[in-house]
Amino acid sequence: MAKQKKQLLVCGGKSCSSHNSEVLYDNLCLELEANALENEVSVVRSGCFGLCHLGPVVMVMPEKVVYVKVNPDDTRDIIAEHLIKGRKVERLLYHDPVSGKIIPEEKDFAPLKKQMRIVLRNCGIIDPENIEEAIAHDAYEALGRVLTEMKPADVIRIIRDSGLRGRGGGGFPTGLKWEIAYNNKSDEKYVVCNADEGDPGAFMDRSVLEGDPHAVLEAMAICGYSIGAGKGLIYIRAEYPLAVARLKTAIRQARDYGLLGDDIMGTGFSFDIEIRYGAGAFVCGEETALIHSMEGLRGEPTVKPPFPAESGFRGKPTNVNNVETFACISPIILKGAKWFSSIGTEKSKGTKVFALAGKINNVGLIEVPMGITLREVIYEIGGGIRNGKKFKAAQTGGPSGGCLTEKHLDTPIDFDNLLAAGSMMGSGGMIVMDEDDCMVSVARFFLDFTVEESCGKCSPCRIGNKRLHELLDHITKGKGVPADLDRLMNMSMVIKDTSLCGLGQSSPNPVLSTLNNFREEYEAHVTVKKCPAGQCRDLMEYFIISENCVGCTACARVCPVNAITGERKETHTINPSICIKCGACIEKCKFDAVIIR
Amino acid sequence: MKKIKSLADLRKSKADTLARIHAKEKIRIRVHMGTSGLASGAKEIFDFLTVELEKRSINGIVVGTGDMGYCFAEPTIEVTRPGEDPVVFGNVDKLKADEIIEKFIKNGYYVEGLLPVNYQTIN
Numbered sequence: 001m002a003k004q005k006k007q008l009l010v011c012g013g014k015s016c017s018s019h020n021s022e023v024l025y026d027n028l029c030l031e032l033e034a035n036a037l038e039n040e041v042s043v044v045r046s047g048c049f050g051l052c053h054l055g056p057v058v059m060v061m062p063e064k065v066v067y068v069k070v071n072p073d074d075t076r077d078i079i080a081e082h083l084i085k086g087r088k089v090e091r092l093l094y095h096d097p098v099s100g101k102i103i104p105e106e107k108d109f110a111p112l113k114k115q116m117r118i119v120l121r122n123c124g125i126i127d128p129e130n131i132e133e134a135i136a137h138d139a140y141e142a143l144g145r146v147l148t149e150m151k152p153a154d155v156i157r158i159i160r161d162s163g164l165r166g167r168g169g170g171g172f173p174t175g176l177k178w179e180i181a182y183n184n185k186s187d188e189k190y191v192v193c194n195a196d197e198g199d200p201g202a203f204m205d206r207s208v209l210e211g212d213p214h215a216v217l218e219a220m221a222i223c224g225y226s227i228g229a230g231k232g233l234i235y236i237r238a239e240y241p242l243a244v245a246r247l248k249t250a251i252r253q254a255r256d257y258g259l260l261g262d263d264i265m266g267t268g269f270s271f272d273i274e275i276r277y278g279a280g281a282f283v284c285g286e287e288t289a290l291i292h293s294m295e296g297l298r299g300e301p302t303v304k305p306p307f308p309a310e311s312g313f314r315g316k317p318t319n320v321n322n323v324e325t326f327a328c329i330s331p332i333i334l335k336g337a338k339w340f341s342s343i344g345t346e347k348s349k350g351t352k353v354f355a356l357a358g359k360i361n362n363v364g365l366i367e368v369p370m371g372i373t374l375r376e377v378i379y380e381i382g383g384g385i386r387n388g389k390k391f392k393a394a395q396t397g398g399p400s401g402g403c404l405t406e407k408h409l410d411t412p413i414d415f416d417n418l419l420a421a422g423s424m425m426g427s428g429g430m431i432v433m434d435e436d437d438c439m440v441s442v443a444r445f446f447l448d449f450t451v452e453e454s455c456g457k458c459s460p461c462r463i464g465n466k467r468l469h470e471l472l473d474h475i476t477k478g479k480g481v482p483a484d485l486d487r488l489m490n491m492s493m494v495i496k497d498t499s500l501c502g503l504g505q506s507s508p509n510p511v512l513s514t515l516n517n518f519r520e521e522y523e524a525h526v527t528v529k530k531c532p533a534g535q536c537r538d539l540m541e542y543f544i545i546s547e548n549c550v551g552c553t554a555c556a557r558v559c560p561v562n563a564i565t566g567e568r569k570e571t572h573t574i575n576p577s578i579c580i581k582c583g584a585c586i587e588k589c590k591f592d593a594v595i596i597r
Numbered sequence: 598m599k600k601i602k603s604l605a606d607l608r609k610s611k612a613d614t615l616a617r618i619h620a621k622e623k624i625r626i627r628v629h630m631g632t633s634g635l636a637s638g639a640k641e642i643f644d645f646l647t648v649e650l651e652k653r654s655i656n657g658i659v660v661g662t663g664d665m666g667y668c669f670a671e672p673t674i675e676v677t678r679p680g681e682d683p684v685v686f687g688n689v690d691k692l693k694a695d696e697i698i699e700k701f702i703k704n705g706y707y708v709e710g711l712l713p714v715n716y717q718t719i720n
Contacts, residue, residue, distance in 0.1 A: 007706065037619070044708065044709055045709045046709075047710060049712075050713075050715040051715075061707070112715050113716065113717045115715060115716030116717050118719055120665070121719055123666070124627065124663055127661060128660055128662065132610060135610050140601075141611070144604035145604070148604050204634075206632060207666065210631040210663040211631055211662060211664060242631070246663075257599075257601050258600040258601050296709065358693075361669065362667075363668050363669045364633075364666045364667050365642035365666030367716070467626075
């Protein structure tokens with residue numbers, strides 16, 4: 001092979017493919033051949049650039065010039081101008097809408113820099129089972145500086161000034177939390193890391209622990225120094241075996257290196273960390289329930305106050321932070337409070353990791369600055385909705401949160417805006433739903449979860465959620481009446497107002513938010529007994545359109561309950577009282593004669 | 598293993614490891630082996646690459662790491678050729694891994710499945 005001089009990357013993401021990137025690819029290959037360049041230049045399909053709104057995208061390597069909105073007809077220009085004459089094709093370059101400037105190269109290309117990795121800085125970069133690699137990537141440097149150059153009050157001030165808020169869901173200012181624990185005098189204090197990630201669909205804590213466990217260990221030691229604690233505990237669910245194994249290795253290595261244990265780095269400060277296992281109960285993510293579970297008691301919450309910072313683990317002042325919160329600490333110490341607070345919105349600083357799941361093309365973890373819009377997350381980073389369907393809603397905050405709809409697409413995402421929109425940040429799960437998802441079923445699904453996970457201590461949550469779930473179940477089965485909607489509303493408010501802990505106080509949120517945003521869908525279920533999304537099986541009816549039916553008998557033969565009758569070459573009919581709505585006939589019919597109505 | 602007794606010790610350890618990692622002329626491959634990667638078969642790719650680099654006498658090292666978050670494209674691997682930027686490839690099976698060795702590692706040609714970098718780092 002002759003040495004290739006240039007390579008063209010053509011975005012092969014789903015969105016670009018639907019805008020003719022395949023034809024573009026073919027044209028580029030043909031055009032190269034026509035110019036006898038096929039040995040010098042190669043064309044390669046790449047994964048999604050996350051520039052779906054600017055697609056199809058072509059990047060010329062090695063100079064990293066990005067062309068946007070490239071039509072199949074533009075290939076001649078790219079090859080004749082750029083590759084042969086060495087001049088950039090100006091009309092295909094990105095014009096920055098704010099400054100009006102032309103941005104030719106990848107390094108200045110703002111839309112390609114939407115994500116910012118602070119929490120995930122070392123995930124996928126270092127070998128989590130090798131502490132030396134972690135140290136090479138700045139692990140324990142912040143701890144070293146804190147122990148040698150700062151007083152506890154200085155550290156707390158930096159964290160407070162950075163504006164960091166708890167990433168577990170509530171968004172409580174971390175610096176303030178540390179300060180309260182610091183001010184409570186006691187001979188013994190504890191630092192607890194909450195790794196009981198219970199939101200369905202959220203897995204950022206797991207990824208951090210699996211990819212960069214030292215980030216958490218170091219931050220816990222920093223916290224211990226700041227509040228005056230000598231002992232740290234990590235509460236992690238036993239369902240995360242890989243994270244547990246890597247944490248154990250990391251703790252052992254840190255002890256061997258003298259970065260945990262007595263007299264860390266010769267400064268006289270001692271701090272050690274132990275692991276406590278959880279059985280995966282959702283309520284144990286609540287800090288008082290978590291502490292009880294660690295003490296060997298039932299994982300039930302207690303009324304606050306007293307807050308854990310006053311009386312927590314074994315009655316001693318305890319500071320509980322989430323994995324992601326801890327993972328933000330060392331960069332803040334190393335780069336300063338000002339740097340961190342320059343990222344994000346006025347009241348929510350820094351970045352947030354989201355776990356994208358559901359009907360979205362690029363399922364996975366992303367880390368974005370606070371204040372990014374839902375549109376950017378879904379249509380750019382997430383690569384858009386699967387199979388080109390229409391976006392309907394995104395559930396944030398898991399079973400405690402609510403849904404964001406089309407009208408929220410351009411709202412900047414931060415703690416306060418999400419609350420105002422009737423949802424919450426939660427731990428960062430983001431489940432994307434398309435036009436085929438029934439919102440009543442979605443609410444029922446989340447209630448399923450909370451009913452299962454309610455600890456049973458207080459009656460509003462134990463009984464109320466069960467009744468709420470029953471009502472929703474009735475509605476999806478076509479047994480609902482219009483008055484049920486008000487009943488849902490009232491019951492939700494009572495459960496919210498009277499439950500003991502965060503679980504019950506937030507469990508009706510999915511009901512309230514779907515009811516507020518998609519009331520017409522609920523109404524269709526209770527009045528005309530139809531499910532507009534076509535998902536509630538009990539409200540569907542399979543029907544054969546006589547004009548389309550040719551009487552091939554294929555559907556009748558595949559029906560498992562013999563609900564379809566009809567002579568050969570005559571229109572067939574489905575008997576709704578026998579039909580079990582399995583959908584086999586629809587799949588079999590070649591003439592689109594079977595429909596759901 | 599040496600005990601780290603001061604901040605100076607820590608910084609020395611950092612410098613030593615960095616010098617080792619960035620040793621010249623060595624190909625560095627990271628196989629992303631978090632839960633998501635492992636579930637899609639990352640261990641098999643890790644073993645394959647380790648054996649094949651040796652067999653094809655390529656001076657390189659294969660390291661297992663956590664996941665980067667590209668769940669839609671697991672297993673993913675990252676290849677760094679000496680003096681070049683790292684490149685991530687997604688949906689890697691043995692066939693793809695073989696293609697990556699022959700085309701990219703040996704000659705620097707990209708192969709299909711490359712995942713463009715779409716984030717900024719803090720360093």
